[in-house]
Amino acid sequence: MGIIIPSLLIIYFGCTPAAEYLSQLDSQDPQLRGEAALALGLMGSRGMPAVDKLIHIVRRDSDLEVRRLAVDALGMIQPTMTAELCDAFVIALNDEDIHLRRAAVIAIGRFSNFPPNIITMLQKHLNDEDRLVRELVMSTFERIGHLGLRSLIRACKDPDDQMRLGAIVTLGRLGEYAQPAVNVLKDIEANDQNSDVKKAAKEALRVITQ
Numbered sequence: 001m002g003i004i005i006p007s008l009l010i011i012y013f014g015c016t017p018a019a020e021y022l023s024q025l026d027s028q029d030p031q032l033r034g035e036a037a038l039a040l041g042l043m044g045s046r047g048m049p050a051v052d053k054l055i056h057i058v059r060r061d062s063d064l065e066v067r068r069l070a071v072d073a074l075g076m077i078q079p080t081m082t083a084e085l086c087d088a089f090v091i092a093l094n095d096e097d098i099h100l101r102r103a104a105v106i107a108i109g110r111f112s113n114f115p116p117n118i119i120t121m122l123q124k125h126l127n128d129e130d131r132l133v134r135e136l137v138m139s140t141f142e143r144i145g146h147l148g149l150r151s152l153i154r155a156c157k158d159p160d161d162q163m164r165l166g167a168i169v170t171l172g173r174l175g176e177y178a179q180p181a182v183n184v185l186k187d188i189e190a191n192d193q194n195s196d197v198k199k200a201a202k203e204a205l206r207v208i209t210q
Helices: 005-013 018-024 030-042 044-060 066-079 083-093 096-108 116-127 131-155 161-191 195-209
Strands: none
Touching: 018 030, 018 044, 030 044, 030 066, 044 066, 044 083, 066 083, 066 096, 083 096, 083 116, 096 116, 096 131, 116 131, 116 161, 131 161, 161 195
């Protein structure tokens, strides 16, 4: 589905009210629904009246691209993380389409409040079949600090070399906030079979304990 970018430029000049895009979300044309979702997301907080409809789209729309754009829009608007919004993100995270899962992780990463079930769901996607999804999850855990620390420590023990490496590098970026991971990192530095992982653990320890 192609989005008509020139028409969206109107948003930046405030010539098209949010109400018009809000009604467009009900269109039978998936391109119009997608364009409206994108426009409302670009409005930021001014798109707040559309949140309920965007949540409904994420949960039930028949067009995958429209659903992805609705997820993007919710991440840009950043409403309060209600139970309904949380459930919509969980649905997107569980979707078979990797692009929708990627969009969901990116959108969630823009929020500052994370209910326990979102954290649990993100933890599961540290083992996602898509490498970019895994990397995005680790970046989200890096951003939210201590809330994702336990998951990163668990990932340090993953049998996959790249998973361990990514988790260790992320812990290093957390600096002093990753103090609870010190013993695990010391064990990895001493005993891991992968030389790159061992080096990463040594560097992470240097940063965390300096």
